[in-house]
Amino acid sequence: xxxxxxxxxxxxxxxxxxxxxxxxxxxxxxxxxxxxxxxxxxxxxxxxxxxxxxxxxxxxxxxxxxxxxxxxxxxxxxxxxxxxxxxxxxxxxxxxxxxxxxxxxxxxxxxxxxxxxxxxxxxxxxxxxxxxxxxxxxxxxxxxxxxxxxxxxxxxxxxxxxxxxxxxxxxxxxxxxxxxxxxxxxxxxxxxxxxxxxxxxxxxxxxxxxxxxxxxxxxxxxxxxxxxxxxxxxxxxxxxxxxxxxxxxxxxxxxxxxxxxxxxxxxxxxxxxxxxxxxxxxxxxxxxxxxxxxxxxxxxxxxxxxxxxxxxxxxxxxxxxxxxxxxxxxxxxxxx
Numbered sequence: 001x002x003x004x005x006x007x008x009x010x011x012x013x014x015x016x017x018x019x020x021x022x023x024x025x026x027x028x029x030x031x032x033x034x035x036x037x038x039x040x041x042x043x044x045x046x047x048x049x050x051x052x053x054x055x056x057x058x059x060x061x062x063x064x065x066x067x068x069x070x071x072x073x074x075x076x077x078x079x080x081x082x083x084x085x086x087x088x089x090x091x092x093x094x095x096x097x098x099x100x101x102x103x104x105x106x107x108x109x110x111x112x113x114x115x116x117x118x119x120x121x122x123x124x125x126x127x128x129x130x131x132x133x134x135x136x137x138x139x140x141x142x143x144x145x146x147x148x149x150x151x152x153x154x155x156x157x158x159x160x161x162x163x164x165x166x167x168x169x170x171x172x173x174x175x176x177x178x179x180x181x182x183x184x185x186x187x188x189x190x191x192x193x194x195x196x197x198x199x200x201x202x203x204x205x206x207x208x209x210x211x212x213x214x215x216x217x218x219x220x221x222x223x224x225x226x227x228x229x230x231x232x233x234x235x236x237x238x239x240x241x242x243x244x245x246x247x248x249x250x251x252x253x254x255x256x257x258x259x260x261x262x263x264x265x266x267x268x269x270x271x272x273x274x275x276x277x278x279x280x281x282x283x284x285x286x287x288x289x290x291x292x293x294x295x296x297x298x299x300x301x302x303x304x305x306x307x308x309x310x311x312x313x314x315x316x317x318x319x320x321x322x323x324x325x326x327x328x329x330x331x332x333x334x335x336x
Contacts, residue, residue, distance in 0.1 A: 002282050004049035008289045012270050014190050015213045020084050022265045023288050024052025026274035028059050033276050035061035041276040043068045046078055048282050054272040056088040056121060057102060062109035070111045088121035099155035103164055117191060119169035123149055123177055126316040141318040146180045157187045174329040175208050193217045196269060197239040198260055201305040220310055221264050221271040222257040237308040244304040248297050258287040263301050266293055
């Protein structure tokens with residue numbers, strides 16, 4: 001197995017000066033990789049040189065990943081303080097006291113004393129069963145409200161106060177939502193996860209987050225070709241099949257996925273690609289250490305944005321909602 005020295009991996013500086021790797025491994029196996037396969041990839045990634053791992057309770061594999069972390073620590077492969085590990089509270093655990101229980105369960109499953117980052121996975125308590133059909137709807141789902149979100153966030157802040165979480169994060173947010181909640185936060189998010197890839201660059205949200213001193217983390221950085229079938233539509237545009245990406249990849253002699261990752265890191269994002277294949281996750285890590293894209297290539301990609309959201313979240317819609325665009329405040333308004 002190839003080893004990429006973690007010291008060669010570019011780092012991102014958080015608002016307090018802490019430095020973390022610009023690239024990590026996601027652990028969402030989607031519909032094609034079970035807990036054993038994902039944890040096996042995590043074990044290989046640690047030995048390959050990865051030091052950032054993006055986990056979540058709803059992925060259903062934290063117990064298996066926790067066994068890998070413990071083995072790596074026990075065998076001296078890596079020290080706990082060398083790793084940056086995230087988890088997320090799922091939508092069905094937003095109630096009073098539930099966030100603390102959710103975090104405690106993730107810590108137990110991952111066999112850790114603390115998490116480096118803890119996220120509110122989605123900004124509302126709309127639950128759907130794992131693996132449900134894309135047309136499924138929960139009749140108890142409801143629109144985002146500031147009051148409910150802040151109730152959840154206060155529990156997140158308590159986790160930070162208790163030393164169980166180093167940094168707090170939000171995910172799947174919009175500018176209207178952030179405008180409403182950021183002024184109310186006692187502890188502001190250090191990071192925000194959002195869908196980001198060459199076909200969906202979200203420049204307004206990206207620039208807004210950066211201007212607030214919050215680090216963007218891009219999920220689906222290569223367009224998530226293995227995302228669940230419920231999240232696929234005929235209008236989707238694959239980032240790795242965009243002519244601009246393919247041409248740049250040809251010029252560099254690399255796979256188009258590599259171009260997507262290089263673009264993201266050079267743009268200033270953190271990225272969390274996932275693969276169970278050793279050759280892929282090794283290439284993902286190595287590519288950010290060498291052969292950068294030119295300024296001209298970066299501009300070509302910037303201008304190629306297709307505004308094509310892949311993770312639409314339609315399973316979270318509430319009774320009376322028009323379509324998935326209501327989740328993303330495309331009319332600029334939210335329920336206060």
